[in-house]
Amino acid sequence: MLLxxxxxxxxxxxxxxxxxxxxxxxxxxxxxxxxxxxxPALAEYGGMAARVRELGPxxxxxxxxxxxxxxxxxxxxxxxxxxxxxxxxxxxxxxVSLHLCGGDTELxxxxxxxxxxxxxxxxxxxxxELEFLSLENVDGNPYSDMTYSDCCVDPDFIRExxxxxxxxxxxxxxxxxxxxLARGMDVREYIGRLPLDRLYEIHINGWMHTERGMMAHxxxxxxxxxxxxxxxxxxxxxxxxxxxxxxxxxxxxGIPLMKPGVCNERAMEEIEEQVGRLRKLIGRYENA
Numbered sequence: 001m002l003l004x005x006x007x008x009x010x011x012x013x014x015x016x017x018x019x020x021x022x023x024x025x026x027x028x029x030x031x032x033x034x035x036x037x038x039x040p041a042l043a044e045y046g047g048m049a050a051r052v053r054e055l056g057p058x059x060x061x062x063x064x065x066x067x068x069x070x071x072x073x074x075x076x077x078x079x080x081x082x083x084x085x086x087x088x089x090x091x092x093x094x095x096v097s098l099h100l101c102g103g104d105t106e107l108x109x110x111x112x113x114x115x116x117x118x119x120x121x122x123x124x125x126x127x128x129e130l131e132f133l134s135l136e137n138v139d140g141n142p143y144s145d146m147t148y149s150d151c152c153v154d155p156d157f158i159r160e161x162x163x164x165x166x167x168x169x170x171x172x173x174x175x176x177x178x179x180x181l182a183r184g185m186d187v188r189e190y191i192g193r194l195p196l197d198r199l200y201e202i203h204i205n206g207w208m209h210t211e212r213g214m215m216a217h218x219x220x221x222x223x224x225x226x227x228x229x230x231x232x233x234x235x236x237x238x239x240x241x242x243x244x245x246x247x248x249x250x251x252x253x254g255i256p257l258m259k260p261g262v263c264n265e266r267a268m269e270e271i272e273e274q275v276g277r278l279r280k281l282i283g284r285y286e287n288a
Contacts, residue, residue: 002281004241005058005275007052008258010268015055016020020275024093024239025052026059030247032260037064042086049090057092059241069102071112071152075119081126088127096123097129097170097201100161101138101152109151113161121164132238135162136170136199139216140182153179155193168200173227173242174207174216191231201239204228204278208253217246218255219270225281232285242274
């Protein structure tokens, strides 16, 4: 199993100082990093990728293009094959993960599924040989104004899409927690209905919720580690990714924030602690 981590200036510095050992870096991690894809020539991203690849390759999350979810009816017309292909070349890993979401919520569920499956097949053909093309379960934050349609957080719908598209699956544990909460389900039952037999990658991070809202991508707590261990006892993904870091603290919890051009020392300490624990944890399950 490979151990990946969200890319920030903090993680690069930790890796260069020998304080963490990760196999690859997920990019982008937060919205401000999408700026690197605004340049059609990819000069900024290319320079950053060349530097970071001295430490490990980059895992592309999304397609490097704004506002083009896989469920959009006009996805094919909006998708720039050559641009995403160039990002993959610069990144060092020919694989893509993306959220299973988007589209017209007024359409019947069966039509939504048909569109998404068709777009996944199109992506595979357009991008050529890929190591993986993983679909990630989205969150169903019951406290947020931002909601996805019921079908996109329905574990049976997710499983059917992944199976019919014959593609890989990415389990986001905090998203599963939020979706289970929104649907009134136990999180373990929810995870158990997801396509774990096709699991390629896991995103692990912490979460917190109050009557004011819910937010994820915080420091992993014990429940998160327990759920991760339960999944690893059942199946062996290729990658486990620490998806830590937020750019805002909308619950006022006092968490460290990730900002461009600034290294947050407290965040670095939390990343170092989590990477060390995750490295030991996945080591116990690699050869089990």
